[in-house]
Amino acid sequence: MGTIGRPRSKSAHEAILKSALRLVAKRGFRAVSMNEIAADAGVGKMTIYRHWPNKAAVVMDSLLELIGNETAFPEAGNALESLRRQLHLQAAFFRSSRGNLIRSLVSEAQSDPELATAFRDRWLYPRRDDVRQNIKAAILEGSLRDDFNIDTAIDQLYGSLYYRLLLGSGVLNEQFIEDTYQQFLTGHQARLAVRKTPKSA
Amino acid sequence: MGTIGRPRSKSAHEAILKSALRLVAKRGFRAVSMNEIAADAGVGKMTIYRHWPNKAAVVMDSLLELIGNETAFPEAGNALESLRRQLHLQAAFFRSSRGNLIRSLVSEAQSDPELATAFRDRWLYPRRDDVRQNIKAAILEGSLRDDFNIDTAIDQLYGSLYYRLLLGSGVLNEQFIEDTYQQFLTGHQARLAVRKTPKSA
DNA sequence: TGGGAAACGATACCTTTGGTATCGTTTCGA
DNA sequence: TCGAAACGATACCAAAGGTATCGTTTCCCA
Incomplete structure (x- = not known):
């Protein structure tokens, strides 16, 4: 049997991802x-195309492998507080140069169905699953209703976070996050414990 | 004094906008x-560039001049009902091939600051102003609170409408619109009419 | 331990496309 | 009526994503 040949260079792989992340985060x-990515990574252009099928795939992997966990749900005393803090984390992530990665991939996905599927399956849905799990925990803790x-x-x-990131209609500041969180609570919070008066008050 | 020269062809102008709208709505x-746009419009490519500075500007004008009023607030018995119907109009607009125009322009705007400004100033903000006016009317009618x-x-x-349009995470159906509208009401509706007791009830 | 297969960096190349330059021709208005 | 500018057509330019191919290097396995 023939041998396998020279293995892929792990250092080239990582250098490419780091260069792609840095350059795209800075300039889009x-x-x-x-x-430019190849030159910055000290790598031949063909080496990039041996590891990834196209430019979008490189940037997608940069996002997932290098900074994919920066918006994970933080520990907190309860599920609702963890959700609130995660919203602030996500806003900070969008405000930072990392936001350019998301903007770039969503933009390219509009004309690249494969990328659109990859972005949903590898970025969006896993994070939505985390949110779903958190909300279910909050329901079990009795903090949220269970009928929505x-x-x-x-x-x-x-x-509205993605909206402000992509449309630039407003600032993703802490007040906006607090308002959004409170509006969510207003609609979904479990009825507060002490309800002494009957409905016909 | 020199004369003015041959005037711009209004028919060429319109043919270009119609071709751009039709083709971009269909294929992105x-x-x-x-x-392709020039050929479809039966026009020389240079004529397009005499009327618009670049491709994005043509599509932007197609949107505004040909279909910009398809999501106007409909007449209704009251402001809240008008808002509710407009949400359904906007969802139908996004579901139709017109949605491709919005997706395209938002996508291009991510790497074209001039287009981003134009999209906000000419599309987004005027429509947000309509919504704002509607909400103020609903407040005056006593249907909404006045402190948000x-x-x-x-x-x-x-x-969330733009989110589903751009991310494709869910369907923009009527149930979704109703849920969104109800969640808005839950947080912003005025306390139901009869509030006979003073604050210290 | 040595040979073959595949990855490596480098570079020339192909194709597409947005946008420009320039042609001779046409149309208006002063 | 004539000049200026727009017209359709076409050749052209530059940038960029992606491919092909070079000689070279690295490693696995026989």
């Missing part, structure tokens, strides 16, 4: 060329 | 080339 997807559509609630929670 | 911004941040409320109302 379209402004960065593949030649969770997917719709997730859209309402995070939709 | 990136998949349609300027040569209107801009944040608009983001929460429409953010």
Whole structure:
């Protein structure tokens, strides 16, 4: 049997991802060329195309492998508080240069169905699953009602964050996150314990 | 004094906008080339560039001049009902091939600051102003409270629509719109009419 | 331990496309 | 009526994603 040949260079792989992340975060997807990424990583352009099928795939992997866990749900005393803190984490992530990665991939996905599927399956849905799990925990803790559509609630929670990231209509500051969180609570919080007066008060 | 020269052809102008709208709505911004738009409109490519500075500007004007009023607030018995119907209109607009225009322009705007500004100033903000006016009317009618941040409320109302349009995470069906509208009401509706007792009840 | 297969960096190349330059021609208005 | 500018057509340019191929290097396995 023939041998396998020279193995892929792990150092080249990592250098490419790091260069792609740094350049795209700073200047955006379209402004960065593949030649530039290759030169910055000290690598031949063909080496990139031996590891990934196209430019979008490189940036997608940069996001997932290097900074994919920066918005994980933080520990907190209870599920609702963990959700609140995660919203602030996600806003900070979007405000930072990392936001350019998301903007770039969503932008390219509009004309690249394969990328759109990959972005949903590898970025969006896993994170939505985390939110869903958190909301279920909050329900079990008795903090949230149990009779609403969770997917719709997730859209309402995070939709306005993506909206401000992509449309630039407003600032993703802490006040906005607090307002969004409170509006979510208003609609989904379990009825507060002490309800002494009957409905016909 | 010299004369003015031959005037711009209004028929060429309109033919270009119609071709751009039709082709981009059907196949998307990136998949349609300027040569193709020119050929479809029966026009020289240079004529397009005499009327618009670049491809994005043509599509932007197609949106505004040809279908910009398809999501106007419909007449209704009261402001809240008008808002509810407009949400359904906007969802239908996004579900139709017109949604490709919005997706295309938002996508291109991520790497084109001038287009981003134009999209906000000419598309987004005028429509947000309509929503703001509607919400103020609903407040005056006594249907909504008057102590919330209107801009944040608009983001929460429409953010999830743009989110589903751009991310494709869920269907923009009527149930989703109803849920979104109800969640908005839950947080912002005025306390139901009869409030006979003073605050210290 | 040595030979073959495949990855490596480098570079030339192909194709597409947005945008420009320039042609001779047409149309208007002053 | 004539000049200026727009017209359709076409050749062209530059940038960039992606491919092909070079000689070289590295490693696994026989």
